[in-house]
Amino acid sequence: MIEIQNVSTSFASAAGPFTAVDDVSLHIRRGTIQGIIGFSGAGKSTLLRNINLLERPTSGRVLVDGVDLVTLSDAELRTKRHDIGMIFQHFNLLNNLTAQENVELSLKFAGVGKAERRRRAAETLEIVDLADKAGTYPAKLSGGQKQRVAIARALATGPKVLLCDEPTSAVDPRTTSSVLQYLADVNAEFGITIVVVTHEMNVIKAIADNVAVMEEGRVVEQFDLAELQRPGFHPATSIGRYLVSDEIQLDRSGRGAHTTAASEGLINV
Amino acid sequence: MFDRILEVLPEIGVAMGQTLTMLLVAIPLAVLLGTPLGVLLYTIGPNGLKHRPKLHRVLDGLVNLLRSFPFLILLIAIIPVTRFIVGTTIGTAAVIVPLTLNAIPYFARFVEQNLSQLGGGVVEAARSMGASRSQIVRDVLIVEAKPGLVSSITIMTVSFISYSAMAGLVGGGGIGDFAIRYGYYRYETPLMITAIVLMILLVTIVQLGGSYVARRLDKRL
Ligand SMILES: Nc1ncnc2c1ncn2[C@@H]1O[C@H](COP(=O)(O)OP(=O)(O)OP(=O)(O)O)[C@@H](O)[C@H]1O
Numbered sequence: 132m133i134e135i136q137n138v139s140t141s142f143a144s145a146a147g148p149f150t151a152v153d154d155v156s157l158h159i160r161r162g163t164i165q166g167i168i169g170f171s172g173a174g175k176s177t178l179l180r181n182i183n184l185l186e187r188p189t190s191g192r193v194l195v196d197g198v199d200l201v202t203l204s205d206a207e208l209r210t211k212r213h214d215i216g217m218i219f220q221h222f223n224l225l226n227n228l229t230a231q232e233n234v235e236l237s238l239k240f241a242g243v244g245k246a247e248r249r250r251r252a253a254e255t256l257e258i259v260d261l262a263d264k265a266g267t268y269p270a271k272l273s274g275g276q277k278q279r280v281a282i283a284r285a286l287a288t289g290p291k292v293l294l295c296d297e298p299t300s301a302v303d304p305r306t307t308s309s310v311l312q313y314l315a316d317v318n319a320e321f322g323i324t325i326v327v328v329t330h331e332m333n334v335i336k337a338i339a340d341n342v343a344v345m346e347e348g349r350v351v352e353q354f355d356l357a358e359l360q361r362p363g364f365h366p367a368t369s370i371g372r373y374l375v376s377d378e379i380q381l382d383r384s385g386r387g388a389h390t391t392a393a394s395e396g397l398i399n400v
Numbered sequence: 401m402f403d404r405i406l407e408v409l410p411e412i413g414v415a416m417g418q419t420l421t422m423l424l425v426a427i428p429l430a431v432l433l434g435t436p437l438g439v440l441l442y443t444i445g446p447n448g449l450k451h452r453p454k455l456h457r458v459l460d461g462l463v464n465l466l467r468s469f470p471f472l473i474l475l476i477a478i479i480p481v482t483r484f485i486v487g488t489t490i491g492t493a494a495v496i497v498p499l500t501l502n503a504i505p506y507f508a509r510f511v512e513q514n515l516s517q518l519g520g521g522v523v524e525a526a527r528s529m530g531a532s533r534s535q536i537v538r539d540v541l542i543v544e545a546k547p548g549l550v551s552s553i554t555i556m557t558v559s560f561i562s563y564s565a566m567a568g569l570v571g572g573g574g575i576g577d578f579a580i581r582y583g584y585y586r587y588e589t590p591l592m593i594t595a596i597v598l599m600i601l602l603v604t605i606v607q608l609g610g611s612y613v614a615r616r617l618d619k620r621l
Pocket residue numbers: 142143149150151169170171172173174175176177178330
């Protein structure tokens with residue numbers, strides 16, 4: 132469904148070009164949920180934004196449903212984006228529009244007429260159980276509700292792919308599982324291929340079929356989540372192992388931060 | 401004293417009417433023409449949707465130039481332009497031209513500022529939804545900036561109430577001119593105070609009304 136081929140993305144900086152995504156190739160199967168995990172600055176968001184060309188890769192190809200996005204004209208790309216929904220850590224809803232109007236916006240951009248927009252937006256809000264909040268402005272919604280409106284907005288145009296950049300990083304743990312449940316439902320019911328970028332391993336464990344581990348712009352490891360059940364399976368890289376451990380381990384003796392051994396200890400799980 | 405005020409009351413009425421005419425023509429025109437200019441400034445600016453460094457620098461400089469002209473000098477400097485547009489160089493109609501010319505870049509700056517304060521999140525979301533640049537401006541940026549823009553219009557209107565006082569120089573009239581003519585030239589202090597009170601009232605009404613509308617439009621709270 133999504134084919135990322137040798138994608139690199141560099142940014143100009145004072146100290147010369149900085150490579151945020153470094154020769155990444157990734158194949159994401161139709162109807163699966165792909166996790167991308169890594170520490171802050173690893174290049175996860177940039178790679179995700181490469182998929183819908185919000186960030187145009189410096190080199191490489193990005194195929195979504197067989198179409199190489201890099202070769203499309205601006206107008207063609209905009210049309211293609213109606214097939215690729217996206218949600219964000221901070222929701223990015225319009226404050227001055229109601230939940231319903233926010234959802235209608237994606238349909239408006241897709242050229243859907245007014246009456247049809249209203250009908251489909253209401254329908255989509257139903258999917259995320261927010262029909263009763265249709266007339267509410269984002270300021271009056273909880274974080275979880277805002278993200279569900281954002282999911283509805285992304286789904287309204289009937290996309291085949293949903294890109295999620297830290298979808299649960301701004302909400303509490305209980306809300307996290309509710310948001311993830313909606314994503315899982317959308318995946319199961321409509322067969323939408325989902326890509327989830329996060330730094331939270333529990334999110335990956337809960338929802339992903341496969342995870343790619345990123346470090347310094349590269350995918351350093353990739354495995355199916357089912358592997359974790361297999362006795363004797365250990366991620367190959369230290370960062371993979373650390374992320375899988377999913378625990379904060381502290382040295383309470385008072386010298387923890389000073390000894391390099393302590394940080395080594397964190398990694399050798 | 402009150403007799404004197406009553407005596408010139410018709411004149412005060414005319415003066416108020418002139419001030420209102422200046423504002424009601426110049427401000428809407430400035431909004432109408434300043435908005436696209438402001439949008440353009442933002443769009444081709446460093447954080448805009450389509451950065452055009454050279455064009456931005458030229459336009460930015462032009463706006464600064466117009467903005468830095470003292471109003472009095474502008475009023476006189478553009479007399480030929482005024483004659484061309486309204487066919488006369490004196491009277492209320494003639495003042496409206498420099499007022500508007502001053503207000504356009506003024507409001508354009510406001511628009512640019514309001515748009516750049518919005519943050520990239522909503523623009524990013526709109527791009528991901530396949531919005532074109534004009535859709536992003538119309539359906540996202542302007543929508544989110546609306547309460548701020550109303551506040552800016554309010555500020556601009558208030559400053560132009562006092563600018564319009566200089567209209568007297570070209571016989572433009574208005575309540576500020578009235579205050580200057582009776583208070584400054586003829587020492588009729590009560591008349592001057594009356595005119596000033598009326599101006600304060602006008603400013604207060606504009607400010608209260610503007611704040612109210614802005615608050616009603618703002619859904620962030
Ligand atoms: N537009 C840009 N211009 C310059 N540098 C950028 C830009 N976008 C990202 N970078 C840099 O690229 C690197 C990767 O950024 P990216 O946002 O992809 O990381 P991330 O893995 O998503 O991190 P986080 O978990 O903090 O969101 C960072 O060092 C960042 O500073």
